[in-house]
Amino acid sequence: MSAVATPGALDDRALAELAQVLGSEHLITTKPARMHRARVPAPFPVHRWADHLPDAVVLPGSTEEVAEVVRIANRFRIPVVPRAGGTGLTDGAVPLRHGILLDLKRLDRIHEIDLENRTCTVGAGVNMLKLNEVLARHGLIYPDDPASYPCSLVGGRIGTSGWSLIGSRYGHTRDLVLSFIHVLPTGDVVRFGDGGGPKVSKSSTGYTLKPLFMGHQGTLGVATEATLKLYPKPEAELSPFWAFEDYDTAHRALRELAWADCATFAGAVLFDEHKVAYLRRDDEAYIPQPENVRALVCAVLYGNEDEVRPGGKRLMRIARENGARYLGDEISQGDWAARHDRYATPLHGRTKAGQVVPMSWHCEDAAINWTELAAVRREWHAIVARLRERSDVFDDWGMFAYTSARTGVDYLTEIDVGIWEQELDDESWAMWIEAKRDIAAVAVAHGGSISACHGACREGEVDVVPDELGGAYDVMKSLKRTLDPLNVMNPGKYGLDGSFEEDLK
């Protein structure tokens, strides 16, 4: 037997043990079930689909069943890849070494709603939209709001340490998850939170371990149950969208809006000229906009109505003083509502000749300081322009910059690239990987981080992670080796196979 997990280790004996733990109906080896769980919505090398097929899919129904699957994987040295909604954009849920695909969707129970402490405890397979339908009956909300809000699951949000559209008001997943039950790579079960109490938001007892077990993309185990912080459902929402005649004016206005420090301010978004051009092509709200609309900013406020109204009035004044033209309620309200659900957008791009082609959406994200946004934008568009020059497989869909924090210090900065998946081959895929590497390098060169939201473990970008983290990357490798000595959990991700070089020889 190999010293560490390897492809091909899932044999009949292991399958029999898994069936005994889960029941045969929750152990699936059919090809369609495995193919559906081989990829995520981000562009995928469809010509190399077979490289990413899991050998089996398991659907455990409890923390103990998850732990038992991981223990079996350790005994047989089988790779395990956890998967919640499968909506991540950095391939965390995409197997690199085949093995067992651990699908968390059956962990879909709401275990407790604690109205006195305003918390709830849910399985990792619970979706935020469905949870909020239940919480609304109590006047409460769990405000974790990714672009995949209707389809992503709590477990995936923990595994990726997700970013929320309205995080400037309510915090991001790391702030909203109070604690969680976690199956370690060895199959041991522990709770991570602030201190030991499951509903504590600030503790100074012991090491602060919770953040370490968030955002690891399944390389350090699996969260199975989480206790979440709840807020009152907002009385009021305001989401003004403004037009600008140039990017630089919009960029300055973005900062002024964040600096206004309105208590109900939940976020702001900057759309650059390429994004406006893309929307003018295909979006009903922007097709009729005049040519002098070259950049956009939106802001959003949530809270009590008697606080949202004066805050909104202040932002409207600041925007106007900074060269903005209000786009009206219809566009503002319609576009904001659509932002909670960007995965539902039907996608197509254009060849250089202008013909419509079916394309997948790739969102390449980074954390960038306000002062660096303009330079990063120029360099990123130049990278994508070189791609498009070489091939019609790629289309530049423009950039957004979203506030990550209410002071406006840094922004989730994304460039959206359409990719014509059916036309991908090894040559165009290699071009894409090179571009991803270059995009990540620009973010690091400007003092940012490769990812604010998705994670950074995809081909291309992952090569730049050691440059970004420096000595901290060596600590990551040591932790991986210590916590997952058989390299069972999501092997190959984040270049962490480097911790097991001797064992893999």
Added chain:
Amino acid sequence: MKPFRAGEQKTPPPPQQMSDVAIMRFEHIFEVDPKLMTEHVRQQDFPNWDTQRIAASRHDHLEWMHAHWATVVVSGEELADD
């Protein structure tokens, strides 16, 4: 009320050119200019009622999303006029 005639549903109103790349046949419903959908992707034939149903469903969905997140949607136009 105008009676429903199945045959009429197959004839969309004449297009109005809205930009270099978009046309409009029904108010506020834009379509890619058909000349851009000839090589790789073909336009599908929709009965008129279905085109309008899809657009109306989208609006229903957006309304639902507002109500899901907050009780009241504040008008920016009102605040701008104050």
